[in-house]
Amino acid sequence: MKNPRLWTYSLPVALVLLAPFNILASLGMDIYLPIVPAMPKILGTTPEVVQLTLTLYMIMLGVGQIIFGPLSDRFGRRPILISGVFVFAATSLALAATTSAWLFVLLRLVQAAGAAAMLVAVFATVRDVYADTPESTVIYSLMNAMLAFVPALGPIAGALIARYFGWEAIFLALCISALIALPLVLPKWHETRRTRTQSSGASFSIVLQSPYFWTYTLAFGTAMGSFFVFFSTAPRVLIEGAGFSELGFSYAFSTVALAMIGTTRFAKRFVARWGIPGCVARGMLILLFSANLLGLGQIFLTPSFWSFVLPMWLVAVGIVFTTSVTANGALHEFSEMAGTAVALHFCVQSVIVGVIGTGAVIALNGSTAWPLIAYTGGMAAITLAALIGLTRYKRQR
Numbered sequence: 319m320k321n322p323r324l325w326t327y328s329l330p331v332a333l334v335l336l337a338p339f340n341i342l343a344s345l346g347m348d349i350y351l352p353i354v355p356a357m358p359k360i361l362g363t364t365p366e367v368v369q370l371t372l373t374l375y376m377i378m379l380g381v382g383q384i385i386f387g388p389l390s391d392r393f394g395r396r397p398i399l400i401s402g403v404f405v406f407a408a409t410s411l412a413l414a415a416t417t418s419a420w421l422f423v424l425l426r427l428v429q430a431a432g433a434a435a436m437l438v439a440v441f442a443t444v445r446d447v448y449a450d451t452p453e454s455t456v457i458y459s460l461m462n463a464m465l466a467f468v469p470a471l472g473p474i475a476g477a478l479i480a481r482y483f484g485w486e487a488i489f490l491a492l493c494i495s496a497l498i499a500l501p502l503v504l505p506k507w508h509e510t511r512r513t514r515t516q517s518s519g520a521s522f523s524i525v526l527q528s529p530y531f532w533t534y535t536l537a538f539g540t541a542m543g544s545f546f547v548f549f550s551t552a553p554r555v556l557i558e559g560a561g562f563s564e565l566g567f568s569y570a571f572s573t574v575a576l577a578m579i580g581t582t583r584f585a586k587r588f589v590a591r592w593g594i595p596g597c598v599a600r601g602m603l604i605l606l607f608s609a610n611l612l613g614l615g616q617i618f619l620t621p622s623f624w625s626f627v628l629p630m631w632l633v634a635v636g637i638v639f640t641t642s643v644t645a646n647g648a649l650h651e652f653s654e655m656a657g658t659a660v661a662l663h664f665c666v667q668s669v670i671v672g673v674i675g676t677g678a679v680i681a682l683n684g685s686t687a688w689p690l691i692a693y694t695g696g697m698a699a700i701t702l703a704a705l706i707g708l709t710r711y712k713r714q715r
Contacts, residue, residue, distance in 0.1 A: 338499040343433035348472030352564040363419035373676040375430040380668020382434020383661040402435025410493035414486040446510035470575035473568035534647035539670030540697040541640040554685040559621035577634035594643040602698040604636030609695030616687040
């Protein structure tokens with residue numbers, strides 16, 4: 319390999335360069351949530367069609383890893399970043415200008431493609447610069463902490479923007495933010511791609527044959543899907559069912575994200591104590607218990623903060639227990655093809671989340687807690703069964 323030009327930036331400067339695009343990709347999902355209940359009327363369509371604007375965004379973020387990862391290896395990180403920013407900005411502008419339902423859905427899909435390209439450029443650059451260095455743990459932790467704050471603050475920002483400037487301004491804000499960030503960081507973001515002189519021989523099939531990969535990717539999909547179904551149903555449950563304002567909904571929603579952030583502070587302790595299988599098992603049991611609490615609230619109580627959001631605090635704990643270890647569990651056999659394995663890990667989990675999670679929302683009335691109950695409880699039970707099977711597999715080897 320030819321070594322790329324070394325970054326000489328301190329970690330704070332590197333974060334200033336990398337973080338805006340990491341945040342924008344997630345913000346494209348979360349800032350939009352407060353206006354989801356109003357979108358069927360605005361677009362003249364059904365809630366199921368509007369659900370696609372969330373589902374397709376989620377799926378493309380994962381599938382885009384497979385598409386843009388190899389492209390960034392071939393053409394470089396900078397071209398993928400620039401292309402992603404312009405696609406994201408252009409589609410955000412177009413989203414603000416259209417009220418055609420199916421055009422809106424298509425634009426959300428393309429917007430997510432731009433977001434996926436930005437994420438690939440960011441994390442490929444992090445791997446190029448910080449692989450096998452002590453700084454890698456620090457920068458990954460800081461990047462993940464920033465992403466944890468987006469669900470806490472994004473909906474609040476979206477609700478305030480929509481209240482004072484209209485729903486269109488949400489997408490204009492995304493467009494303007496991307497176009498401001500790119501020229502500010504691009505002069506210092508030089509190419510970091512390594513030029514490979516021979517193929518690594520990595521194969522998707524090798525990864526897909528691993529029971530470790532499937533068990534822990536399923537666990538990751540269960541955890542992230544629980545949050546996906548929550549933010550797919552929460553606007554309708556809390557705004558339409560419980561009578562929350564858009565801003566009130568955003569504050570309630572943010573408490574779940576804050577519960578995740580708070581639990582993350584203790585992640586190293588419980589990972590060291592319980593190990594990967596132990597953390598996943600406990601995460602799944604917490605999700606099962608939470609699904610039962612949500613079921614009791616759905617049957618015996620009216621929609622409220624206490625019946626719907628409070629059990630989600632416990633779900634947030636289960637999500638952190640699980641996601642803190644699933645990547646290491648899924649990828650521990652593939653140190654020589656980590657890039658391929660990571661891409662498949664995120665792609666497969668996004669398909670699980672998008673297809674099964676959306677199916678639950680559409681089939682089980684997305685204005686109630688039933689989709690969340692079914693997905694969280696059902697997928698947690700399946701994951702526990704897979705974990706038991708993996709334990710038997712390890713004993714037989």
